[in-house]
Amino acid sequence: MEVTETFAGMSLPGYLHTQESLRFASSFQFRDTDVVIATYPKSGTTWMQEILTLIRSKGDLEPAKTIPNWARAPWLEHTYFKDMLQETGEPRLITTHLPCQVLAPALRKSKAKVIYMARNPKDIAVSFYHFHKMAKFLPDPGSFEDFLIRFLDGTVQYGSWFDHIKGWLSLQAELGLFYITYEDMQKELGRSVEQLAGWLGCPLQPEAIRAIQQHCSFSSMRENEMVNYTLIPCEIMDHRQGQFMRKGTVGDWRDHFTPRQNMLFHKIYQEEMQDSSLCFRWLMD
Numbered sequence: 160m161e162v163t164e165t166f167a168g169m170s171l172p173g174y175l176h177t178q179e180s181l182r183f184a185s186s187f188q189f190r191d192t193d194v195v196i197a198t199y200p201k202s203g204t205t206w207m208q209e210i211l212t213l214i215r216s217k218g219d220l221e222p223a224k225t226i227p228n229w230a231r232a233p234w235l236e237h238t239y240f241k242d243m244l245q246e247t248g249e250p251r252l253i254t255t256h257l258p259c260q261v262l263a264p265a266l267r268k269s270k271a272k273v274i275y276m277a278r279n280p281k282d283i284a285v286s287f288y289h290f291h292k293m294a295k296f297l298p299d300p301g302s303f304e305d306f307l308i309r310f311l312d313g314t315v316q317y318g319s320w321f322d323h324i325k326g327w328l329s330l331q332a333e334l335g336l337f338y339i340t341y342e343d344m345q346k347e348l349g350r351s352v353e354q355l356a357g358w359l360g361c362p363l364q365p366e367a368i369r370a371i372q373q374h375c376s377f378s379s380m381r382e383n384e385m386v387n388y389t390l391i392p393c394e395i396m397d398h399r400q401g402q403f404m405r406k407g408t409v410g411d412w413r414d415h416f417t418p419r420q421n422m423l424f425h426k427i428y429q430e431e432m433q434d435s436s437l438c439f440r441w442l443m444d
């Protein structure tokens with residue numbers, strides 16, 4: 160299954176994306192009411208899709224009980240979800256891993272709201288490594304050591320984490336982008352939901368926030384087949400190799416990184432982020 164597409168200088172899984180689907184994404188006509196979830200893979204995208212679905216329904220859990228997350232917040236650049244983008248409810252929730260330079264021209268033509276969700280890149284590297292083992296549309300990751308080198312080089316699929324976050328955050332003021340981290344959400348999920356709802360102009364009652372918080376806990380989402388990807392057949396995601404909802408923790412990198420890998424990570428992080436004003440306070444957690 161593994162075929163690679165190249166687009167905007169990065170490799171992407173050809174099973175999910177074609178040149179046509181990528182061109183469709185880059186010239187997409189956003190509506191002013193659209194809400195775009197932009198993430199680098201493994202940053203908690205599915206979590207954000209679930210939360211925003213429930214904010215849209217004002218805490219009503221029903222739509223999330225029967226419709227998988229990818230149909231409620233479809234992927235912009237995926238071959239399969241093009242039609243769903245036209246059918247999803249209002250406001251449309253649209254998900255993307257694409258870098259900002261691909262989408263910025265289209266986004267600038269609308270008042271669509273953009274949420275950028277970030278996560279400690281060390282935990283992303285670990286999560287992405289495990290995901291490569293189960294996702295048949297991604298290449299065999301080899302050893303964690305080899306994978307980490309490619310992650311730091313930016314030669315993994317979906318390109319460099321550093322370029323992704325720097326690019327999107329460079330548009331923060333221009334696009335009025337809402338920046339939130341996986342770690343913030345882990346710490347205070349209820350508060351994050353409240354902030355997101357307020358920013359989206361859909362303030363919620365405390366009981367709705369509590370319902371969303373409960374529904375979106377890791378233990379609840381792990382058992383929920385509308386979000387845990389167990390509906391996807393094993394030829395595409397091999398569930399015998401691991402779970403999509405794997406650990407859901409902050410700091411799993413500590414169980415994977417050697418001290419030498421950690422030092423290398425920090426060295427490259429400093430070099431890559433030296434011109435960025437981003438202070439990612441979770442790096443050591």
Ligand code: A3P
Nearest residue numbers: 201202203204205206286376377404405406407
């Ligand atoms: P781990 O592999 O570290 O467990 P994405 O949706 O962007 O692919 O991200 C997947 C990561 O988010 C996985 O991380 C997954 O377990 C985690 N995740 C998904 N839902 C979560 C939740 N409700 N709470 C905490 N982590 C969650």
